[in-house]
Amino acid sequence: MEAALHERPALPPPNALDAKVDALISLIAQQNATQMQQFPSVAQHVQDPKKAQVEPDNAPSLPIMRTMTGCMELLRKDDPDSGLTMHALRELVLSGKVPYVRCGVKYLVNYGKLLEYLATCAVQEQDDKPSGTIQRVKE
Numbered sequence: 001m002e003a004a005l006h007e008r009p010a011l012p013p014p015n016a017l018d019a020k021v022d023a024l025i026s027l028i029a030q031q032n033a034t035q036m037q038q039f040p041s042v043a044q045h046v047q048d049p050k051k052a053q054v055e056p057d058n059a060p061s062l063p064i065m066r067t068m069t070g071c072m073e074l075l076r077k078d079d080p081d082s083g084l085t086m087h088a089l090r091e092l093v094l095s096g097k098v099p100y101v102r103c104g105v106k107y108l109v110n111y112g113k114l115l116e117y118l119a120t121c122a123v124q125e126q127d128d129k130p131s132g133t134i135q136r137v138k139e
Contacts, residue, residue, distance in 0.1 A: 064111040065101065068093060071109045084118070092117070 066074060068089055075082050089109075092098045098117050099110045 063113070065108040066111050067106050068109055071111050071114055074111055075114075089114075097121075 064074075068086065072084075072086055072089060075084060089098075092114075093100050093107055093109055099113045101108045
C-alpha cells in the first residue's frame with residue numbers, strides 16, 4: 001500500500017503533449033493575427049520596428065522643454081563644471097534671450113536653444129555708465 005502512495009502518476013505519451021503544445025501555439029498565432037488586423041500600426045511595429053518609427057524628415061522634431069530647474073539639472077549632467085547659475089539662467093529667460101513658454105506659473109525653457117545660446121553668445125558689451133566710480137546723486 002505504501003508503494004502505491006509514492007508512485008508517480010503516469011505521464012501521457014510524448015506525442016499527446018506535442019499535440020497540445022501545437023494547439024496552444026496555433027491558438028496564440030490566431031489571436032495575434034486578429035489583433036494585428038485590428039491595429040495595423042502595431043502590426044507594422046511588430047513586423048519591422050525600424051519602419052514603424054516616425055522618420056525625422058516627415059515629422060517635426062519636438063524641442064526639449066524643461067523648467068528652469070530641469071534645465072539646470074540637464075546642464076549639470078551634461079557639463080558638471082558649468083559656471084551657469086540658476087540666477088543667471090533666470091535672467092536669460094526673463095530678458096528674452098532664451099526662448100520659453102509660460103505654463104501657469106512655470107517657465108518652460110527650450111533646452112536646445114539654451115545650449116545654442118550658450119555656445120554662440122558674444123561677450124557682453126560694457127554699459128556706458130562707468131563702474132566702480134562714485135556718481136553724483138540727483139536731487
